[in-house]
Amino acid sequence: MEYVNALTGFRVDGRRPNEMRQLKGEIGVVARADGSALFEMGNTRVIAAVYGPREVQNKGLAVNSKEALVRCEYRMAEFSTGDRRRKPKGDRRSTEISLVIRQTMEASILTHLMPRSQIDIFVQVLQADGGTRSACINAATLALADAGIPMRDIVTSCSAGYLCSTPLLDLNYIEDSAGGPDVTVGILAKIDKVTLLQMDAKLPMDTFENVMELAIEGCKAIANYIREVKIHLLLSPVTVGYFFSFCSSSQVCSMEGKLRLHNGRTAYHFQPAKNWQNDPNGPLYHNGVYHLFFQYNPHGPLFDTGKLSWGHSVSGDLVNWAALDTALDPTDPFDVSGCWSGSATVLPGDRPAFLYTGKDTGRVQVQNVAFAKNPLDPLLREWEKPSCNPIIPIPADVTHNNFRDPSTAWLGRDGLWRVVIAAEVNGVGSALIYRSADFLRWERNAAPLHSSPQQPLGTTLECPDFFPVAEHGSEALDTSANGTGVRHVLKLSELSTHHDFYMVGRYDDLEDTFSPEERELGDDCRSWRFLDYGQAYAAKSFFDARRNRRVQWAWVHEYDSRADDVAKGWSGIQTFPRKVWLDGDGKQLLQWPVDEIETLRTKRVGLQGTVVKAGGLHEIVGIASSQADVEVVFEIPNLEEAAECFDPDWLDPKKLCREKGAAFLQGGVGPFGLLVMASGDLQEQTAVFFRVFKYQGKYKVFMCTDLTRSSTKAEVSKNAYGGFVDVDIEKDKSISLRTLIDHSVIESFGGGGRSCITTRVYPEHAASSNSHLYVFNNGSGMVNVSKLEAWEMATATVNVADADLDALDLIRLTETCQDGAD
Numbered sequence: 001m002e003y004v005n006a007l008t009g010f011r012v013d014g015r016r017p018n019e020m021r022q023l024k025g026e027i028g029v030v031a032r033a034d035g036s037a038l039f040e041m042g043n044t045r046v047i048a049a050v051y052g053p054r055e056v057q058n059k060g061l062a063v064n065s066k067e068a069l070v071r072c073e074y075r076m077a078e079f080s081t082g083d084r085r086r087k088p089k090g091d092r093r094s095t096e097i098s099l100v101i102r103q104t105m106e107a108s109i110l111t112h113l114m115p116r117s118q119i120d121i122f123v124q125v126l127q128a129d130g131g132t133r134s135a136c137i138n139a140a141t142l143a144l145a146d147a148g149i150p151m152r153d154i155v156t157s158c159s160a161g162y163l164c165s166t167p168l169l170d171l172n173y174i175e176d177s178a179g180g181p182d183v184t185v186g187i188l189a190k191i192d193k194v195t196l197l198q199m200d201a202k203l204p205m206d207t208f209e210n211v212m213e214l215a216i217e218g219c220k221a222i223a224n225y226i227r228e229v230k231i232h233l234l235l236s237p238v239t240v241g242y243f244f245s246f247c248s249s250s251q252v253c254s255m256e257g258k259l260r261l262h263n264g265r266t267a268y269h270f271q272p273a274k275n276w277q278n279d280p281n282g283p284l285y286h287n288g289v290y291h292l293f294f295q296y297n298p299h300g301p302l303f304d305t306g307k308l309s310w311g312h313s314v315s316g317d318l319v320n321w322a323a324l325d326t327a328l329d330p331t332d333p334f335d336v337s338g339c340w341s342g343s344a345t346v347l348p349g350d351r352p353a354f355l356y357t358g359k360d361t362g363r364v365q366v367q368n369v370a371f372a373k374n375p376l377d378p379l380l381r382e383w384e385k386p387s388c389n390p391i392i393p394i395p396a397d398v399t400h401n402n403f404r405d406p407s408t409a410w411l412g413r414d415g416l417w418r419v420v421i422a423a424e425v426n427g428v429g430s431a432l433i434y435r436s437a438d439f440l441r442w443e444r445n446a447a448p449l450h451s452s453p454q455q456p457l458g459t460t461l462e463c464p465d466f467f468p469v470a471e472h473g474s475e476a477l478d479t480s481a482n483g484t485g486v487r488h489v490l491k492l493s494e495l496s497t498h499h500d501f502y503m504v505g506r507y508d509d510l511e512d513t514f515s516p517e518e519r520e521l522g523d524d525c526r527s528w529r530f531l532d533y534g535q536a537y538a539a540k541s542f543f544d545a546r547r548n549r550r551v552q553w554a555w556v557h558e559y560d561s562r563a564d565d566v567a568k569g570w571s572g573i574q575t576f577p578r579k580v581w582l583d584g585d586g587k588q589l590l591q592w593p594v595d596e597i598e599t600l601r602t603k604r605v606g607l608q609g610t611v612v613k614a615g616g617l618h619e620i621v622g623i624a625s626s627q628a629d630v631e632v633v634f635e636i637p638n639l640e641e642a643a644e645c646f647d648p649d650w651l652d653p654k655k656l657c658r659e660k661g662a663a664f665l666q667g668g669v670g671p672f673g674l675l676v677m678a679s680g681d682l683q684e685q686t687a688v689f690f691r692v693f694k695y696q697g698k699y700k701v702f703m704c705t706d707l708t709r710s711s712t713k714a715e716v717s718k719n720a721y722g723g724f725v726d727v728d729i730e731k732d733k734s735i736s737l738r739t740l741i742d743h744s745v746i747e748s749f750g751g752g753g754r755s756c757i758t759t760r761v762y763p764e765h766a767a768s769s770n771s772h773l774y775v776f777n778n779g780s781g782m783v784n785v786s787k788l789e790a791w792e793m794a795t796a797t798v799n800v801a802d803a804d805l806d807a808l809d810l811i812r813l814t815e816t817c818q819d820g821a822d
Helices: 093-108 130-144 204-236 562-568 596-598 654-660 808-822
Strands: 024-026 037-039 044-054 070-076 118-127 155-163 166-169 182-188 192-197 240-243 275-280 284-286 289-297 309-315 321-328 339-347 351-359 364-371 397-404 416-426 428-438 442-444 450-452 462-469 484-493 499-508 512-514 537-542 550-554 580-581 588-591 600-605 608-614 617-618 627-635 667-679 685-693 698-706 719-726 734-743 745-750 755-760 772-777 783-793
Touching: 024 130, 024 204, 024 416, 037 130, 044 275, 044 512, 070 093, 070 130, 093 118, 093 192, 118 130, 130 204, 155 550, 166 204, 166 428, 166 512, 182 204, 192 484, 275 321, 275 537, 275 550, 284 339, 289 321, 289 339, 289 550, 321 351, 321 562, 339 537, 364 397, 397 462, 416 462, 416 484, 416 654, 428 462, 428 484, 442 617, 450 596, 450 783, 462 499, 462 580, 499 537, 550 755, 562 685, 588 734, 588 745, 608 617, 608 772, 627 667, 627 772, 654 719, 667 734, 685 745, 698 745, 698 755, 719 755
Parallel strands: 070 118
Antiparallel strands: 024 037, 024 240, 037 044, 044 118, 155 166, 155 182, 182 192, 275 289, 284 289, 289 309, 309 321, 339 351, 351 364, 397 416, 416 428, 428 442, 428 450, 462 484, 484 499, 499 512, 537 550, 550 580, 580 588, 600 783, 608 783, 617 772, 627 734, 627 783, 667 685, 667 772, 685 698, 698 719, 734 745, 745 755
16 A cells, blocks of 8 residues: 555645644543543544542552652543454553553653642543554643643653655554554653653664654644643633644744743743733632732833733743733723732632722822622633722821732631731821721721831831741641631831831731731831842732642842833843741741742753862853752851851841952852853853851851842942841751842742842843853852752743734834833
8 A cells, every 4th residue: 555645745644744633632621620631633532631639549559758649541432443342441552551651741740749649640542543642642731731730841742653665744543554663752842851752663773763853843743732722721711622733844833932032031930021010919829720910011111101000911830821911900080090009819709809009080099999700710801890999098197198009808707808008107107907898898997007116207118918827837828817826927018128028926816916026126127027138029929729838929120221121122020939938936937939940940960069169160061051940058067167257237238248248259158159140251240159157156147149240231230139047057067049040030049948039130241142150169168069950941931922022013112112201
């Protein structure tokens, strides 16, 4: 039989040799499953269902305390082929394919994020016409994605064979039965890692390479299709059934519609495709979807050209985001001058609501409410504002029009809702508390939750966040939790310093009083603990019921010029979302990037047991270090001999930064750490480092990010930012550092997340050459890098659907901004 026509080059089904069959994917086809999918490759149809993660069902199975147990069962329906003979359950072929699917999926699933749990994958072939093994893997991938199972990357599979001296992509049943050799391949597309390779016959090496390359091209095309299905799942409230036709392999259809990472644009931090953004307003997990609402100027990249709206994006994993239309716009008398910051709360009946500050026709700050128009819409695309707004007008004793940013609401034991609003009351910065039975009529408590009479005039409190934390363990609590084993965190943003400060304490919901744990720090919140010592601001957290954790965002402003922002067409990013929980001392918070970030890790390099002598510099090579995640542990063998004496005047971190914040100045124990975003000649470099001092018979650990040499460009911020890390380095003789590097933003976590520093950098070399990564030590004694792991990070899909940054758009945007400025 002629499988490839010698004259036309077509195969028996009319395809070219390097052309795939039509693909179709449908998600959510099994109602009771946690995730399910129907996947078709030509006439081959496969259905997959996923259950979990859930408690291990069979108590006889060994429960793994470190990772999830993955099980898979493969079946072929009796009607799937012309052969209607019943095959016994557990026949040899089914057992073998079940094992192949399970092992392929395990290469992608982040099982360590779900210890002591079980994930079951059931796959059944409904119609077989060749390529069933690949179709099963692709269906399982879609079902896992539908179930929200965290994965390093999607796994896709495709086959290729060799007939009539021609490599053929995606074999059908006739071709598969011809007896020629074929290869089935599975890959993690983003990191180009092969997870499955099966052959049924030998091939010459050059022929094998051609067939293998063709199969990989097919896998990549299927990966692009599956990503489109996932995006359509986010953008449509109904079940997805989306068709895709694959052309020739030389025209691989791809999702390369990502924004070019120029002008400091980030690869995996949240930012809109264009325009201005600032405060995160209403982060929320609802009906299986993560939402981020944020302050957004749809009119341009500057804060003061146009009126603010609420931007809105959705995600399934807190990493990849799809942009939707704005959720709130300034359309009514009570917010006509701008929809400013606020929060989201889910009310009884699973109905989300916004509380937000509007600037009315007189530009007076008032508090308003909006409700999700259709709570069953998983994307929450429409919101309605009741006519009773404003629900809280500005009080008579509020001065300078400072009355804004209602927090997420919580229920007290009396059944009343509470909310905190930042205000200036008779010149005193305060956190006012209001109560309501119906979320529409609110009464102010006689006493504020907190006031700062010690704060000097000119300081302004805003963006309060108030939430419970468990006294023990890292699991989070619902925002209304209170009682034994619960403490509360009051976070306030202070405008003049552009910093967030917090205090841990105990909350009495009967009296609505907050008692700080560290009273000695005083009422002035600027003397409290820093949430982030760097440039992050206006943090907002939410309770993630899906993973039982509290997740926090913060806005990171641009620190270049207005002209730069206009030229870029955008301004402002968010920190990568952080898990937040209470340290064992009951006084400070720990912050750490959410585990889903690990899905972006690709190439890995490492060091172990490397000594860095005084003045030493050791380059970390093998990854693109402008887009990286670095974890390192430093051991300090000569702590007692080398530590410098600490001047009590340095208790102010800013003063210490000014005097000891330069990484290139030699010290005793330190400075040692990382040089990131460094040019080849080291003329540009950003140092993230530690120094250790002796103080009152103990040791103080100082952490700093030094921007003084971060860029040769003028008109950008080049300060040093630093603070103290509350660790017992005398006992541990070591300290850890984790740094996220993403082009123009650097986030660092010292001592396991006890101190955080977020900064923006604008090195000029990044536009034309690679950046370098180093471990350095400018102390007088050596330090030992006991462990270093660095990963190159893939580029996430962040709000690219509405991206339009061609030259015409930028010109129009610039003209709009200039007109507004004029």
